[in-house]
Amino acid sequence: MDGADVQLHQRARAVAVAASVLGAAAALVPFGLVLRTTRIDRGVSVSLASALGVWGAALVACWLAVAAMALSRMPLRTRGVAASLIAGAAPVLALWRAGAFAEAYAKQAGELSRVSLGPGFWLTAAAAYVAVFAATAWLEAGPLRATVSYAPFAGIAAVLASGAVSGIGIAREYANNADAFVRQLAVHLGYVGASVAVGLVFGIALGLTAARRPSAEPLVFGVLNVLQVVPTLAFIGLLYPVLTGLSRSVELFAALGVRGVGWAPVVVVLSAYAVYPIARNTHAALASIDPATVDAATGIGMGALRRFAMVEAPLATPVVLAGLRVALVQSTAGAIIAGLVGGGGLGTFVFLGASETASDLMLLGVVPIVGLALLFDRGLSAIEGALSPWKEPA
Amino acid sequence: MIEIVGLTKTYGDRRAVDGLDLTIPTGELTVLLGPSGAGKTTVLRCINRLVEPTSGSILVDGVDIATLDPVALRRSMGYVIQNVGLFPDMTVRENVAAVPRMLGWDRRRIAARVDEMLEMVGLDPERYGDAYPRQLSGGEAQRVGVARALAADPPILLMDEPFGAVDPLTRERLQREMRHLQAKLRKTVVFVTHDIDEAVLLADRIALMRDGRLEQHDTPEALWRRPANDFVSRFFGENLGLRVIIRHCLADVTLKPLPHDAGGLPRVDAGVSLKEALAELVGRRARALLVMRDGRPAGVFDFDVLVESLSREDGRARA
Known part of the structure; x- marks a missing residue:
């Protein structure tokens, strides 16, 4: 083990302790769950610790245990597995018991009442995410680390599937909107897929152009930079007359359903945003290839095409994928705006919930977006790692 | 044989290479030596057409390389550079296999060749x-670089300051x-360096450029004894003789016969x-060394032997 490893392990210790403190605080803050008599009632907040009774104490105990392990001299492997499993168990436990609490509350306060997950719960989830991330740094990369990293997600999925949480507000909103949810999720993913696909094509093309012709670089990134800083809504507003004009003058566009509002401006705007990170990374990846490598490749007799296919493209791919990852996460979050301009997607629930002051309905839109963003981030990181075994493991 | 005829390369107003005529004999290691900016690397890169000359021509075994496909030409020449330029995404084996793979060798032949090269x-x-x-030290990386260059057994090896970046x-x-490798393989090597000691140690012939x-x-012996001009003698300095003796070993010189009481003399293989033997004399403050050949005393080396060996005509067989 070298110095860098030791330093990393020490830092993970500090991060795990900080996350534990955050987790314990999240269990104790007085807005863990929100109890409402009706769906749109402002409600009263209680802490997770007090609402969950003895399980609340267990939740706090989990965090104390994680902090204690982080500071202990336990062997790295044991410490990493135990701490990440316990930290990962905290939100699973909180969710499961909150479900039981919600059922009990419904019996007492009536069918119209709601129990919503409050900031305390989301903080618990965030703290667990950070703590697991830190604790898995004590483990060697491999199947064990992957298993304990993803175990909490499996736990959450199991609790959701068991129906134990069907009494919680967001689950009830889901039950009321299940068909619409599936449809809007598909629309949302459609936006992400379309914009990232366009981003990939243009991003790689522009990145390559900028790398091959340094004179084109300021122009390419100048334009992309400007696009990047135009706020989403303003961008859609600017497109409105253009797209309206197009659909009026060109029949094909009209037939496709291109209008100043709806899906068309959303796809254009998200695509424009998605180009930048991919173009940037493509350019950076090619520019960062050691000139000696290119010289050697040419000198041992690789033609330009073969050199690109055998040397430059494989070296650039992980970096381009990192750009794709940024674009994916950005588009996933950005596609919320479609809900505001009649384009559908998960944003529909967010804006509808906001107008009705039904916070659980907003969460029905927001939580899957956060989940998708995390999923894309994790998934692509894993692919990047698998594609670049020659690099220092992260 | 590589014949360079009237080679000129200009960059704007600057003449990097200016009407160079040079013949590089087959099976010899020729060092292109000179101060930086002398045009050594440009000449080397013209030989595998990484640089196209402004005028003049280069013939390899009588064929003008301008008439050949540059990519095919490069595959027939090994190429080693200072910064090695290994492909970071490929293993050591894959790096060494690069040229044989391009030449379409079958898998088994490549695998055997790669292991042979690494050894x-x-x-x-x-x-x-x-x-x-990334897991290799600088020296190990350059060994891989040399193995990659030799993998397809090219008759010509181009080396651009290959050992310049290692400790x-x-x-x-x-x-x-x-030196041992070249004694065995007898490639036609063009070797660029600005390090005089390296040039003297490795070269069959040195082409000094300015x-x-x-x-x-x-x-090197001739450059020492018969420098063509002032620049040559100034470039090599006073002690070229001291440098040249690294090329000759004790087995090549006529030693003094064994005295009766040689037992007390320090021994040397x-x-x-000769350079190491001289260092041994100085280091041990001895007047003479007992030279051992195959574990048996073969004669005595002292300063007289050294002077005697230097006064004979140069160009003798090397160690």
Whole structure:
């Protein structure tokens, strides 16, 4: 083990302790769950610790245990597995018991009442995410680390599937909107897929152009930079007359359903945003290839095409994928705006919930977006790692 | 044989190479030596057409390389550069296999050749074969670079300051191994360096360049004894003789006969160079050394022997 490893392990210790403190605080803050008599009632907040009774104490105990392990001299492997499993168990436990609490509350306060997950719960989830991330740094990369990293997600999925949480507000909103949810999720993913696909094509093309012709670089990134800083809504507003004009003058566009509002401006705007990170990374990846490598490749007799296919493209791919990852996460979050301009997607629930002051309905839109963003981030990181075994493991 | 005829390369107003005529004999190691900016690297890169000359021509075995496909030409020449340029995403084996793969060798032949090459440059294929370049030291990386250049057994090897970026100890070891390798392989090697000691140790002939022109092209011994002009003698300085003696070993010189009481003299192996023997004399403050050949005393080396050997005509067989 070298110095860098030791330093990393020490830092993970500090991060795990900080996350534990955050987790314990999240269990104790007085807005863990929100109890409402009706769906749109402002409600009263209680802490997770007090609402969950003895399980609340267990939740706090989990965090104390994680902090204690982080500071202990336990062997790295044991410490990493135990701490990440316990930290990962905290939100699973909180969710499961909150479900039981919600059922009990419904019996007492009536069918119209709601129990919503409050900031305390989301903080618990965030703290667990950070703590697991830190604790898995004590483990060697491999199947064990992957298993304990993803175990909490499996736990959450199991609790959701068991129906134990069907009494919680967001689950009830889901039950009321299940068909619409599936449809809007598909629309949302459609936006992400379309914009990232366009981003990939243009991003790689522009990145390559900028790398091959340094004179084109300021122009390419100048334009992309400007696009990047135009706020989403303003961008859609600017497109409105253009797209309206197009659909009026060109029949094909009209037939496709291109209008100043709806899906068309959303796809254009998200695509424009998605180009930048991919173009940037493509350019950076090619520019960062050691000139000696290119010289050697040419000198041992690789033609330009073969050199690109055998040397430059494989070296650039992980970096381009990192750009794709940024674009994916950005588009996933950005596609919320479609809900505001009649384009559908998960944003529909967010804006509808906001107008009705039904916070659980907003969460029905927001939580899957956060989940998708995390999923894309994790998934692509894993692919990047698998594609670049020659690099220092992260 | 590589014949360079009237080679000129200009960059704007600057003449990097200025009407160079040079013949590089087959099976010899020719060092292009000179101060920086002398045009050495440009000449080297013209030979595999990484640089296209402004005028003049280069013939390899009588064929003008301008008439050949540059990519095919490069595959027939090994190429080693200072910064090695290994492919970071490929293992050591894949790096060494690069040219044979391009030439379409079958898998088994490539695998056998790669292991043979790694062993030849002193790397255990078991231990290093699956390593990635980032896991290698500078010296190990350059060994892989040499193995990659030799993998397809090209008759010509182009080396551009190959040992310039490694630490002095490793450099010395690599130089010595290069010398043994070349004694065995007898490639036509063009070797660029600005390091006089490296040039003297490795070269069959040195082509000394200045400002894109050839100042002198000869064996190190001849450059020492018969410098063509002032620049040549100034470039090599006073002690070129001291440097040249590294090329000759005790086994090549006529030793003094064994005296009756040689037992007290410090011993030295006949395989060491005259330079090392001289260092031994100085280091031990001895007047004479007992030279051992195959474990038996073969004669006595002292300062007289050294002077005697130097006064004979140069160009003798090398160690």
